[in-house]
Amino acid sequence: ARSNTALGQGLLALLSRGDLDEQAWEDVEDTLLTADLGVEATTQLVDSLRTRVRVHGNADEATVRGWLREELVALVDPAMDRTVVSSRVDGRPAVILVVGVNGTGKTTTVGKLARVLVAEDKDVVLGAADTFRAAAADQLQTWGARVGVPTVRSDREGADPAAVAFDAVKGAAELEADVVIIDTAGRLHNKVGLMDELGKVKRVIEKQSPIDEVLLVLDATTGQNGLRQAEVFSEVVGITGIVLTKLDGTAKGGIVVAVQRKLGVPVKLIGLGEGPDDLAPFDPEGFVDAIID
Amino acid sequence: MFTSLSDRLTATFKNLRTKGRLSESDVNKTVRDIRMALLDADVALPVVKEFTHAVRERALGAEVSQALNPAQQVVKIVNEELVAILGGSTRTIRFAKSGPTVIMLAGLQGAGKTTLAGKLAKWLKDQGHTPILVAADLQRPNAVTQLQVVGERAGVPVFAPEQGNVGGHDAVGPTGEGTKSFGDPVAVSRDGIREAVNRQHDVVIVDTAGRLAVDENLMKQAGDIRAAISPHEVLFVIDAMIGQAAVETAEAFLEGVDFTGVVLSKLDGDARGGAALSVAGVTGRPIMFASTGEGVKDFEVFHPDRMASRILDMGDVLTLIEQA
Numbered sequence: 044a045r046s047n048t049a050l051g052q053g054l055l056a057l058l059s060r061g062d063l064d065e066q067a068w069e070d071v072e073d074t075l076l077t078a079d080l081g082v083e084a085t086t087q088l089v090d091s092l093r094t095r096v097r098v099h100g101n102a103d104e105a106t107v108r109g110w111l112r113e114e115l116v117a118l119v120d121p122a123m124d125r126t127v128v129s130s131r132v133d134g135r136p137a138v139i140l141v142v143g144v145n146g147t148g149k150t151t152t153v154g155k156l157a158r159v160l161v162a163e164d165k166d167v168v169l170g171a172a173d174t175f176r177a178a179a180a181d182q183l184q185t186w187g188a189r190v191g192v193p194t195v196r197s198d199r200e201g202a203d204p205a206a207v208a209f210d211a212v213k214g215a216a217e218l219e220a221d222v223v224i225i226d227t228a229g230r231l232h233n234k235v236g237l238m239d240e241l242g243k244v245k246r247v248i249e250k251q252s253p254i255d256e257v258l259l260v261l262d263a264t265t266g267q268n269g270l271r272q273a274e275v276f277s278e279v280v281g282i283t284g285i286v287l288t289k290l291d292g293t294a295k296g297g298i299v300v301a302v303q304r305k306l307g308v309p310v311k312l313i314g315l316g317e318g319p320d321d322l323a324p325f326d327p328e329g330f331v332d333a334i335i336d
Numbered sequence: 337m338f339t340s341l342s343d344r345l346t347a348t349f350k351n352l353r354t355k356g357r358l359s360e361s362d363v364n365k366t367v368r369d370i371r372m373a374l375l376d377a378d379v380a381l382p383v384v385k386e387f388t389h390a391v392r393e394r395a396l397g398a399e400v401s402q403a404l405n406p407a408q409q410v411v412k413i414v415n416e417e418l419v420a421i422l423g424g425s426t427r428t429i430r431f432a433k434s435g436p437t438v439i440m441l442a443g444l445q446g447a448g449k450t451t452l453a454g455k456l457a458k459w460l461k462d463q464g465h466t467p468i469l470v471a472a473d474l475q476r477p478n479a480v481t482q483l484q485v486v487g488e489r490a491g492v493p494v495f496a497p498e499q500g501n502v503g504g505h506d507a508v509g510p511t512g513e514g515t516k517s518f519g520d521p522v523a524v525s526r527d528g529i530r531e532a533v534n535r536q537h538d539v540v541i542v543d544t545a546g547r548l549a550v551d552e553n554l555m556k557q558a559g560d561i562r563a564a565i566s567p568h569e570v571l572f573v574i575d576a577m578i579g580q581a582a583v584e585t586a587e588a589f590l591e592g593v594d595f596t597g598v599v600l601s602k603l604d605g606d607a608r609g610g611a612a613l614s615v616a617g618v619t620g621r622p623i624m625f626a627s628t629g630e631g632v633k634d635f636e637v638f639h640p641d642r643m644a645s646r647i648l649d650m651g652d653v654l655t656l657i658e659q660a
């Protein structure tokens with residue numbers, strides 16, 4: 044743990060001065076804001092911590108730090124169910140739909156998730172329902188080849204994404220696969236036409252099979268707009284989990300705290316790089332420690 | 337739920353009807369509102385602090401205005417400061433005096449570089465230039481294929497001597513390790529310039545792989561590409577949705593490749609785009625273009641005044657002031 048963070052200094056200063064001055068509290072606040080927690084969550088956390096310190100009388104640095112960690116962990120809610128459905132359900136393949144705004148890491152996540160499942164000896168099929176972006180299907184197919192699973196795709200640019208998704212789910216059923224993962228085109232949540240198209244992809248898949256997981260891929264560098272993304276995608280396709288990518292950089296992804304709280308949808312997986320093995324389960328305590336240490 | 341700066345300041349205005357001197361408490365209250373709005377708009381904290389400090393100083397020292405109430409006067413100052421930072425040194429592409437103009441693109445993964453390469457090429461072509469694209473991202477699966485498709489859509493040739501990461505030739509082996517070498521992006525970039533000279537293209541646009549600020553190896557590779565091709569412009573492409581990571585990222589790229597200009601991408605979204613202020617404020621490099629969609633034409637020259645009112649959602653506040 045680095046000791047020269049704003050928080051460390053703030054709390055140390057607070058201790059050496061023997062009381063909690065505004066500068067110390069501002070340093071605590073800065074740490075949370077810098078992690079993209081947002082003004083609202085930050086203000087609430089700091090207020091509740093201030094109350095605790097006031098009630099307690101005098102608290103030393105370690106205690107205050109412990110409280111902050113405790114409150115943050117509570118906010119992130121370790122009790123949430125973070126499992127990803129990935130085995131056959133009722134005698135049919137599990138269906139996972141992957142959605143999100145442009146460039147967050149959807150296709151990469153599909154590849155990495157397939158890799159994890161292959162390592163668990165599962166039969167996986169990929170569906171390239173991004174028929175829009177240049178070479179999107181090629182990118183997914185390369186991922187399929189990298190991790191050794193088949194990819195269902197259209198050879199025609201601009202093909203109907205719902206039709207490709209349908210074919211992939213049908214193909215997976217015929218192959219008696221364990222799970223089929225459908226990659227979709229990136230789309231900004233404020234584009235009504237594109238969001239309608241995504242709704243259609245979901246409905247068409249459901250003619251073939253229920254969908255077990257809808258994973259929203261959020262880029263950890265995303266700021267406060269991430270909440271809006273989650274709200275709109277949730278309205279349109281009912282997301283069941285978040286994948287927080289690019290956590291191998293300096294960004295902490297604090298916006299997911301607001302997302303989990305407002306929508307009750309848990310972060311399930313995290314992306315830690317561009318390689319096939321750079322996907323991990325979300326760990327609430329590790330996430331919190333990365334913010335405050 | 338979302339309280340915009342307009343809402344907040346309208347409330348403040350109600351309580352500050354009296355015209356006259358800007359009292360310290362008037363200024364403090366308004367500056368606090370502005371701080372919150374800037375943070376909600378994802379402006380990076382160090383930039384917020386510097387900015388509100390400057391605004392506060394200026395507001396306290398401001399001349400007494402006959403026409404504006406105190407809060408309005410602060411907002412006017414804020415707007416002027418914002419536009420000054422965002423548009424401090426607006427300019428367009430600097431072309432080479434002789435030989436091809438070399439433009440290198442750099443940025444985080446998924447920022448919008450490859451898409452921008454097509455847009456920029458099309459924009460230049462429409463102005464009578466003869467651009468060529470160079471595929472120097474050999475890392476992301478099918479990045480080269482993607483650039484080839486983008487080039488086709490823009491109607492410009494693509495120099496792609498290496499296919500990069502395709503077809504799973506780095507398939508995960510029994511050890512679980514994939515290979516990572518797909519060719520030499522520095523050599524491809526250098527050869528791309530030679531190709532442009534030989535075929536008499538007057539602009540070369542080099543697309544590079546996305547990289548993280550903390551990835552020293554990849555950042556060094558970007559620096560090596562820059563050194564090999566001596567670009568006239570290095571454009572740093574940044575996603576308008578980025579949050580507090582903007583400052584560290586911009587600083588790392590400034591150090592790693594010393595970019596000369598900024599392109600703000602995905603401005604067709606509904607993010608406030610505080611990143612614009614973060615990057616311009618910290619690096620002093622001009623924001624030159626805005627990327628506003630996935631199509632090859634969704635591209636425009638950057639407008640600092642529009643961006644200022646977008647960041648603070650100040651449209652109607654400014655109208656109020658103009659009417660005062």
Ligand SMILES: Nc1nc2c(ncn2[C@@H]2O[C@H](COP(=O)(O)OP(=O)(O)OP(=O)(O)O)[C@@H](O)[C@H]2O)c(=O)[nH]1
Pocket residue numbers: 143144145146147148149150151152173176179227228229230260288289290291292313314315316317321445446476546548
């Ligand atoms: N460092 C890092 N890079 C990542 C991670 N996940 C994805 N990327 C990179 O981010 C870029 C975009 O990833 P994609 O998987 O193509 O993103 P996408 O959401 O499918 O993009 P679109 O389909 O164009 O919307 C690529 O360069 C990936 O290699 C991650 O966890 N860490």
Ligand SMILES: Nc1nc2c(ncn2[C@@H]2O[C@H](COP(=O)(O)OP(=O)(O)OP(=O)(O)O)[C@@H](O)[C@H]2O)c(=O)[nH]1
Pocket residue numbers: 145146176229231443444445446447448449450451452473476479544545546547601602603604605627628629630634
């Ligand atoms: N809506 C919108 N999407 C954009 C814009 N610019 C790029 N995109 C999309 O964002 C995604 C990523 O764009 P790319 O051009 O592949 O980004 P990149 O920086 O080259 O990504 P890497 O090479 O993986 O680092 C794609 O889905 C693009 O279509 C834009 O201005 N608006």
Ligand SMILES: [Mg+2]
Pocket residue numbers: 149150151173179226227228229
């Ligand atoms: Mg994709």
Ligand SMILES: [Mg+2]
Pocket residue numbers: 449450451473476479543544545546
């Ligand atoms: Mg690219």
